[in-house]
Amino acid sequence: MSKVSMVLNGKSVSADVEDRTLLVSFIREVRALTGTHVGCDTSQCGACVILVNGKAVKSCTMLAAQADGAEVVTVEGLASNGALHPVQAAFRENHGLQCGFCTPGMIMSAVDMINRYGAGNLDEDTIRHELEGNICRCTGYHNIVKSIKAASDQMAGMSQAAE
């Protein structure tokens, strides 16, 4: 057992967990945040993607102990003051989800992608390539790609307007 502390969706949390506890289990079972999903056991599907210190991470591939002291954001932490994050809104507006199981991981990967490339700098090929680590069985990706492009372009517009 070891004590793990982190800032999870802006809140300081800590718990004593078995050493082998995965970060995804810490989030889902210890913290009862069930938006982060588990779709495989080989780090392939991306249903578990979250942000650790601002970077996209497959939370099934990391021990909770490795996130000790980190700042962690899950899909539950994206919306601020009840307003959806532009990526969340774009998934709804572009029908980028069906069963919703891959969706939290897709959204977190998209947020990371837009962070890395800069809003407005994503084209379809880049998005498809960047989604290599996320599997969706429902949507055929068409509308996921559209959602991410729309969010990226809209966020570019927002930051321009703010300047």
Place this chain on the structure above:
Amino acid sequence: MAVEGIGARALRKEDKRFITGKGQYTDDMVMPGMGFAAFVRSPHAHAKVTSIDSTAALTMPGVDAVLTGDQLVGDGIGNLICGWMIHSKDGSPMNMGGWRALEPEIVRHVGQAVAVVIADTQAQARDAADAVEVEYEELPAVVDSVAALQPGAPQLHPEAAGNLIFDWEIGDEAAVNDAFEKAAHVTRMEISNNRLVPNPMEPRAALASYNDAEEHHTLYTTSQNPHVARLVLSAFYAVAPEHKLRVIAPDVGGGFGSKIYIYPEEMVCLWASKRVGRPVKWVSDRTEAFLTDAHGRDHKSEAELALDADNKIIGFRVKTVANIGAYMSLFSSAVPTYLYATLLSGQYDIPAIHANVKTVYTNTTPVDAYRGAGRPEATYLVERMMETTAREIGLSPAEFRRKNFVRSFPHQTPVIMCYDAGDYDATLDAAMKAADYDGIAARKAEAASRGKLRGIGMSCYIEACGIAPSAAVGSLGAGVGLWESAEVRVNPVGTVEVLTGSHSHGQGHETTFAQLICERFGLDSDSVAIVHGDTDKVQFGMGTYGSRSGAVGMSAIVKALDKVEAKAKKIAAHLMEASEGDIQIEGGELKVAGTDKKLNFSEVALAAYTAHNLPEGMEPGLKEGAFYDPTNFTFPSGTYICEVEVDPETGTTEIVSFVAADDFGKVINPMIVEGQVHGGLVQGIGQALLENAAYDENGQLLTASYMDYTMPRADDVPSFNLSTHETLCPGNPLGMKGCGEAGAIGSPPAVINAITDAIGNNALTMPAAAEKVWSLYQSGSKEAAE
């Protein structure tokens, strides 16, 4: 908010919870005191279980119990069953072997469960499952369906001599023989349809609890049809009586057929929760899913098509061997028979068809319906034959198809189906135009100048949805009726709840079903709620599969709405002292035609519940239910055109364009329909290019994880060019046909027709892996049959 009725691209009501992480899937559920189940599974494809020793496991931390098949059988739990009786052509009933949820004697596929451990945590349960010592005596295994029929093959079930479950036929064999005698041209092919794993992203899961004071069970489970699950669990498996069992299928993360069936694991959790006296949860890991979720397809066929001198099809002969796996899953017998051979006429006027289907036990995971279920196998066979025949006789594939299209309706095929409506020229024209089919020569030349091989292929599919008229399927062997039920409850304040027996696991019913109510009463969608997936709330339902929720589920809602509307009009007429025939509903109001008298819908609802002033003899309340039994199947159809570029150096295929022109009848929400097509197309393209469930000769599944089974990723597929062309289905009130499976049904032959066109070699099998494509191109034998 504007009223979003039929035809509106209404955004989904259910999305908010999914995009904010508030969806509630089975694995998200927690019950006080719950334990976790882990299964002990066979590492062998075929073996005698000689002993199971739980001693060490029982001493491990947190372990509550280790349960085995002997205890299960001792408690009177029944065998798993196949619910559709098929008779062989000699009239004998199918040969079904026994299937126990925990096998005490002989295991027949890798991954079959022999025991279950219940412990305080999932990790403890899994550790202890590893410590259960099971001794096996290995038996020879067979995985290939054709090999399993050979004399001397290992035998799986005493009930099925020679591993043959049934030897079934459909159509007029003599008429087909006549046609072949007269034929001016015959095309022959061997065609196989690769085995697939459905792979919804949410793995199966169950959480069962038992209240001993009430003698009542609750089961949360990943099901496409919770009422069917309850029926089977009570009537056949005798785990709990129906009125003492509540089955809830909450948010479900995709199904594609694989969550129709009632599997051993869910049943064992239900049984174990009573035995150990605590709630029991099980969540499949992905490898377990590969080993135990019902697989799809796995057909081997020989097909022959006979033409007259004018290139009209005069006969079609098909022989198919279908691999059923180690046990007969719930609908496994219907898939390669009535869901397959009845679609062998395609979009074509074929006077004589005969099909023979043998289904076979092998030491592999059970095979059952996967998105399309039989219809993709039929379409692949028909459309590969059509393209190949066109090439052989030197007609353009479009012209050859056109020459044989059905053009007058209703059209009775020689294989049961009676097509009610369609316009196959319209979808073919639309697809050819969108794909610039006639400009392919220039694009091929341009690609050649870059050293690439360009090819184009089409597929004109038809499928049967809206399953199904109960009496008709009953006469064909179905153990259940395939109607749907609905209840429309108008609350006193005028909000509406619709309870439906359909189940949504990605299809967006909360939105599309609400659109019907908004359209009918002029309400905004926030005042409508759709309730589904809970046997305590919804009285009964047959669930969602076979693209039936629109054509059947929504038809039931329409019937109930008719009754609600009639009663509301009666009340309104009474209150406004008008005649019932003069009441019109518009914009949320009930108006007396030609006057300015009107009542708000909510005022009429309130009047129904206060009951202070109702017409003489009328019961209070505004709530109506309906059962809808379809009058016929529905027949979605369309044309898909795929254009590919193959790299001759590596054999890799890139899909450069994909056009789909579909006729789904009435479309309620185009946005959702497009989403269904996108998803179906990628599953079909996955089958054609990437996916394959491969076994070695000992029955080990070589593709039991995402490291080995290639799921289509965003980078493997293109964006799509879609259109719909509506001919209304005359058989149901809305004219709907269904759109859930078309993409997966129509796309594989379009892809393979395109690649074989590009490489000039027809001997390609699915999946079209680069190495296979490369060596076929190198060998260059253009005439080789598939």
